[in-house]
Amino acid sequence: MNLKTPFDGMTLSNPLMPASGPLVGDLEKLLFMRDDAGCGAVVTKTISTKLPTIPKPCIKAGKNHVMNSELWSEHALEDWTESFLPNFKKNNDRPLIVSVGYSKADMETLIPTLDAFADAFEVSTHYVGTDLSVIAATVKTIRAHTDKPVYMKISPHLPDPEGFAKAIKEAGANGVVAINSLGPTLNINIAQRRIEYGAEDGFAWTTGPLIKNLALGVVYKIKQAEPDLNVIGVGGIQSADDIIEFLLAGASAVQMLSGALLKGKQLYKKIIDDLPAALDKYGFSSVQEVIDTDLQNDVTYTDELPELIKERCIECMLCVKTCPYFAIEFKERIMFDAEKCFSCGHCVSICPTNAITMLGKGLGG
Numbered sequence: 001m002n003l004k005t006p007f008d009g010m011t012l013s014n015p016l017m018p019a020s021g022p023l024v025g026d027l028e029k030l031l032f033m034r035d036d037a038g039c040g041a042v043v044t045k046t047i048s049t050k051l052p053t054i055p056k057p058c059i060k061a062g063k064n065h066v067m068n069s070e071l072w073s074e075h076a077l078e079d080w081t082e083s084f085l086p087n088f089k090k091n092n093d094r095p096l097i098v099s100v101g102y103s104k105a106d107m108e109t110l111i112p113t114l115d116a117f118a119d120a121f122e123v124s125t126h127y128v129g130t131d132l133s134v135i136a137a138t139v140k141t142i143r144a145h146t147d148k149p150v151y152m153k154i155s156p157h158l159p160d161p162e163g164f165a166k167a168i169k170e171a172g173a174n175g176v177v178a179i180n181s182l183g184p185t186l187n188i189n190i191a192q193r194r195i196e197y198g199a200e201d202g203f204a205w206t207t208g209p210l211i212k213n214l215a216l217g218v219v220y221k222i223k224q225a226e227p228d229l230n231v232i233g234v235g236g237i238q239s240a241d242d243i244i245e246f247l248l249a250g251a252s253a254v255q256m257l258s259g260a261l262l263k264g265k266q267l268y269k270k271i272i273d274d275l276p277a278a279l280d281k282y283g284f285s286s287v288q289e290v291i292d293t294d295l296q297n298d299v300t301y302t303d304e305l306p307e308l309i310k311e312r313c314i315e316c317m318l319c320v321k322t323c324p325y326f327a328i329e330f331k332e333r334i335m336f337d338a339e340k341c342f343s344c345g346h347c348v349s350i351c352p353t354n355a356i357t358m359l360g361k362g363l364g365g
């Protein structure tokens, strides 16, 4: 199976990269991503001009999400330029994307200093507000200092992804990394009557599977609006199927962090190893074929009653208990009330044994 992934004039051995964060925070971790995890490209923690003051504890795992109040790299620019990056580049065969933040003034220092180490730049816009003219001016400053590909990372609190994409493209960026952490979000410990994790203002940022569908939405919006921009999809990935979803939504490559914080750092290697079988299962012969596939959007609005596949039903009553329209009853078997049913499809998706179908809508079966 061909996992080769074309990416801005480079060819990645596979489409998975680490997302910027603690798992790429120094040389040991960058080497792990390259040599143990086998990522197609390696990304750094966001490097900036000043050292951050990070409130601790700063990472809290939930069931399907992670909350964090980390800022940018706790290591000085000189640690990166004098130690981590030159050592990483020795005998290196993997593209390195250097993540930097945040302001136009920071870029004047960071881009010339880091250019020799970077195959591409990823620029966080997390703390620079929502003014697109400020973001465009930052791109122009970066462009003035490098010929390397420039990827602007969008945060989900930015209200206009299409406007963001247009502005950065016109200013000279090559693509978008979508998305950064969601927030600000709040975490409450009831017993202690206090906010448990967060920055000085009490807020933290949420990532992981919880934000996957939001990330897919932003990737899709950006690719539809600006097809010439490359999009790197990130947010909630934790399986080979997730990678395929992001590529179908319009991403050219993907990144992951929280999946590894929830399931273990071996998840990078595992999902790269799982990818060939997942592609095969869905009838794809290469990563390129997924990227080239047009995602169908043929949602139709005809009403249709769900149907029960009796031999699969275990009579657990979950559909009865959860039907939002009170339209399912158990009378010797599961019965759908045609008068009350709203054809919402919820019962199809919640049934644990796939015993309900609405095949006209392609649901279940």
Ligand SMILES: Cc1cc2nc3c(=O)[nH]c(=O)nc-3n(C[C@H](O)[C@H](O)[C@H](O)COP(=O)(O)O)c2cc1C
Pocket (backbone or CB within 6 Å): 019, 020, 021, 022, 045, 046, 059, 066, 067, 068, 070, 071, 072, 073, 099, 124, 153, 179, 180, 181, 207, 208, 209, 211, 234, 235, 236, 237, 255, 256, 257, 258, 259
């Ligand atoms: C603990 C933590 C630290 C992060 N630090 C950074 C960072 O320094 N720069 C950045 O651009 N994004 C940072 N992120 C955001 C991730 O790169 C990524 O966009 C986000 O976590 C969504 O992907 P995921 O669901 O796979 O984690 C951080 C996320 C977490 C959880």
